Amino acid sequence: MVSTPDYPDPNVTAQAQAGMNRDTAITQQQLNMTNQITPTGTLTYQQTGTSSFKDSQGRTVETPTYTATTTLSPEQQAIFEQSQAAQNNLATIANDQSGFLKDYLNKPFEYNNQDAEKWAYDLGAQRLDPRFAQQETALRDRLIAQGIRPGTTAWDREMGNLNQSKNDAYNQLMLNGRQQAYTEALQERNQPINEISALLSGSQVSMPQFQSTPQTGVAGVDYTGLVNNKYQAESQSAAAGMGGLFGLLSAPFQMFKFSDERLKEDIRQVGETDDGTPIYTYRYKGDPTPQMGVMAQDVAEEQPEAVGMHPSGFLMVDYGKVK
Incomplete structure (x- = not known):
């Protein structure tokens, strides 16, 4: 007896895939x-355990877990240990010195403009005073040689210009001196903080550089596609066999047509005959072509004379007798 294959169970196929x-x-x-294996060390992989999870069916699935281990060469290991010891020493010193900052930072930063200006004036006057004295003597000699005497307008104007230049020079001296003094005072204030910061930056812990997870590139198996292809091939083979069987065995039943519901699928009632026999649309298994007709099982209940049994065991209907 020819039969069509069962459709694959989607859940079973999905789980296998x-x-x-x-x-x-x-x-x-x-x-x-x-x-x-490199001159500076080695990198090895090893399975160190398993992980588990619940799949969509509630079953526990286990997968392996791996560990990547980096080992330095003896020379690099010695350098690493010395570096770690040095960093530990720096961190210890920084920790000890950080206690000093508690009291140090509680004292406000102090800077006195007047002291800075006085310091700059005293320092600069030692050079500017002799130079301006020489310029004044030279100016007096030049004016007298030109016939310009003290008390005249021209004399007062030239002496005023000299005094203005002298005042400008001292003002610039005090401004520059104040800025320099402020910078030096601030540097002195920040020096202990900078030293401790340098110690801390030199003792940072070096985090390990993990290797990137290996990327896979092997193509997977399309199990679902294989199952579907197998089902289609078997369905086509069954349909061909059924057609051949029908052709060989239907000679004595020329007035009959196979209408056994066991041969059909996608069955939907769309109406009925004058006597109330249901009419359906359907497809023969393995054949995508839509059909319309009755079911032999329905006809056998009201008109058994219109139904015959094929040697294959399937029911056939003489449509000429269906009312």
């Missing part, structure tokens, strides 16, 4: 986790 996907991913990862 998920399992194969996991197998592919694990295989890909293991293929890519290549141990490395």
Whole structure:
């Protein structure tokens, strides 16, 4: 007896596909986790355990977990240990000195403009006073030589210009001196803080540089596609076999048509005959072509004379007798 194949269970197919996907991913990862040996150290991979999760069906699924271990060469390990010891010493010194900052920062920053200006004036006057004295003597000699005497307008104007230049020079001296004094005072204030900051920056813990997770590149198995292709092939084969069987065995039943509901699918009632026999649309299994007609089982209840049994075991209907 010819029969069409059962349609694959979607849940079973999906679970099998998920399992194969996991197998592919694990295989890909293991293929890519290549141990490395370099002059400065080695990198090795090792399975160190498993992780588990609940899948969509509530079953526990386990997957392997791995650890990447980096080992330095003896020379690099010695350098690393010395560096760590040095950083530890710097961190200890910074910690000890940080106690000093508690009292130090509680004292406000002090800067006296008058003291700075006096310091700048006293320092600059030692150079400016002799120079301006020489300029005044030279100016007096030049004016007298030109016939300009003290008390005249021309004399007072020239002497006023000299005094103005002298005042401008001293003002600039005191401004520059005040700025320099302020900068030096601020540097002196910040020096202890900068020293401790330098110690702290030199003792930062170096975080390990983890390796990137290996990227897989092996193509997975399309199990779902294979199952569907197999089902389609079997369905087509069954349809061809059914057609051949019908052709060989239907000779004595020329007036009959196969209408057994066991041969049909996608069945939907769309009406009825004059005597109330239901009419349906349907497809023969394995055949995508839509059909319309009655079911042999329905006709057998009211008009058994219109139904016959094919040697294959399926029911047939003589449509000429259906009312």
